[in-house]
Amino acid sequence: MDKEYKTVFNSAVCEIEEKKSRFIASVKPVSNEEEALSFINGLKSKYWDATHNVYAYSIGGNNIIQRFSDAGEPSGTAGLPMLEVIKRMEVQNLAVVVTRYFGGTLLGAAGLIRAYGKSAALGVEAAGVVVKKLCREMSVIVEYTLFGKIQSLLISEGYTIKDIVYEQDVELIVFVFVDEVDKFINIMIEATNARAIIEPGDDTYITLDLQGKLIL
Numbered sequence: 001m002d003k004e005y006k007t008v009f010n011s012a013v014c015e016i017e018e019k020k021s022r023f024i025a026s027v028k029p030v031s032n033e034e035e036a037l038s039f040i041n042g043l044k045s046k047y048w049d050a051t052h053n054v055y056a057y058s059i060g061g062n063n064i065i066q067r068f069s070d071a072g073e074p075s076g077t078a079g080l081p082m083l084e085v086i087k088r089m090e091v092q093n094l095a096v097v098v099t100r101y102f103g104g105t106l107l108g109a110a111g112l113i114r115a116y117g118k119s120a121a122l123g124v125e126a127a128g129v130v131v132k133k134l135c136r137e138m139s140v141i142v143e144y145t146l147f148g149k150i151q152s153l154l155i156s157e158g159y160t161i162k163d164i165v166y167e168q169d170v171e172l173i174v175f176v177f178v179d180e181v182d183k184f185i186n187i188m189i190e191a192t193n194a195r196a197i198i199e200p201g202d203d204t205y206i207t208l209d210l211q212g213k214l215i216l
Contacts, residue, residue, distance in 0.1 A: 001061065001062075001134055001203070002060055002061060002132075002134070003133070003134045003177075003178060003179065004131060004132065004133045004134065005060050005092055005093070005131070005132050006089075006090050006091045006092070006129055006130065006131055006132070007029055007091055007092055007093045007094055007129075007130060007132055008027055008028075008029050008091060008094045008124060008127035008128055008129060008130070009029070009127065009128035009129075009130045009207065009215065010029070010127050010128055011026075011027060011028045011029070011127065012025075012026075012027045012123055012126035012127035012128075013025065013026050013027075013123070013126075014119075014122050014123050014126045016115070016118060016119055016122065017103075018103075018107060018111065018114075018115045019103055019105040019107060019111070020103025020104055020105055021100055021101065021102055021103035021105070021107065021115070022099075022100065022101040022103065023098055023099070023100055023115050023116070023118075023119040024047070024098065024099040024100075024101075024119075025096065025097070025098050025119040025120060025122060025123030025126075026039075026043055026096070026097045026098075026099070026123065027094060027095070027096050027097075027123040027124055027126070027127040028094065028095050028127075029093060029094050029127070030057065030059070030093055030094060030095050031059075031093060032059060033057075033059055033065050033067075035095075036057040036059065036067075036095040039095045039097070040053075040055045040057075040095060040097055043097045043099065047099040050099045050100060050101055051072075051100050051101055051102040052071045052072050052073055052078065052099070052100040052102075053071050053097055053098075053099050053100075054068075054069060054070060054071045054073060054078040054079050054082065054097065054098045054099075054100065054116060055068065055069050055071070055079060055082070055095065055096065055097045055098075056068035056069075056079050056080075056082035056083040056085075056086060056095075056096050056120070057086075057094065057095035057096065058083070058086050058087075058091070058092045058093070058094065059092065059093060060092035060093055064092075066083060066086075066087075067083075068080055068082060068083040073100075073112060073116075074109060074112065076109075076113075077109050077112035077113050077116070078098070078112060078113075078116045079116075081112075081113045081116045081117040081120070082096055082098060082116050082117065082119075082120040084117065085117050085120040085121045085124065086120070086124070089121070089124055089129065091124060091129060094124070094127070096120050096123055096124065098116050098119045098120060098123070100115075129210060130207050130208060130209060130210070130215060131207070131208045131209070131210065131212075132205040132206070132207055132208075133177060133205065133206055133208060134177070134178050134203060134204075134205055135175040135176055135177055135178065135203070135204060135205070135206050136175075136176050136178055136181055136200050136201065136202070136203050136204075137162065137173055137174070137175060137176075137200075137201035137202055137203075137204060138173070138174045138175075138176045138181070138184060138185075138198065138199070138200055138201065139171055139172075139173055139174075139197075139198070139199040139200075139201055140171070140172045140174060140188055140196050140197070140198055141169050141170070141171045141172075141196060141197040141198075141199075142169060142170055142172070142192060142195065142196045142197075143169055143170075143195065144169070144170055146192055146195065146196070147170045149191065150172065150188070150191060150192065150196070151164075151172065153187070153191055154172065154174060157187065159174050159175065159176065159184070160174065160175040160206065160214050161173070161174055161175075162174065162175055173201070175204075175206050178203065181200065185198055
């Protein structure tokens with residue numbers, strides 16, 4: 001699993017016009033190649049009357065998958081420029097389809113490259129670029145007398161509290177970046193004089209905007 005990567009937050013559709021040709025960019029976050037192909041095939045059916053349905057997608061992880069198709073456009077003028085946009089924007093786990101309705105005027109190779117690249121970039125921007133960071137859910141159980149101190153400390157240190165459970169003691173579920181788990185445990189031990197019960201939970205991705213703010 002990647003510890004951190006950029007992707008898109010939402011699906012999005014946007015459209016531009018170049019010399020009377022319509023270029024409709026459709027973007028969707030996907031987690032595997034099957035989802036990407038399903039999205040692409042769905043748009044081929046939706047825009048069955050289009051001149052071209054060009055696509056590119058990138059799947060990260062242990063086995064990186066990057067594919068594209070010019071879908072009948074001259075080789076290297078459509079799908080490849082879209083994939084290059086994906087690489088340049090450093091996003092993954094997404095599929096991009098640009099549908100073209102020919103307007104009667106040839107754009108030439110350079111014009112096609114610009115149009116498909118521009119469409120893909122605008123589509124990715126419209127979908128919202130976000131950062132996914134791999135975290136471990138850490139359980140911290142403390143007595144009520146320590147709760148206020150620990151809650152304030154977590155907030156001041158920039159940790160995200162997922163949940164608080166009030167029972168005989170108080171349990172705080174905290175998102176901790178996987179590379180900072182040992183540091184987090186040491187902070188909790190020191191702050192509570194080793195009176196906290198600290199247990200690791202599942203690993204999960206949290207979503208941050210490009211300024212590092214958590215997106216719920």
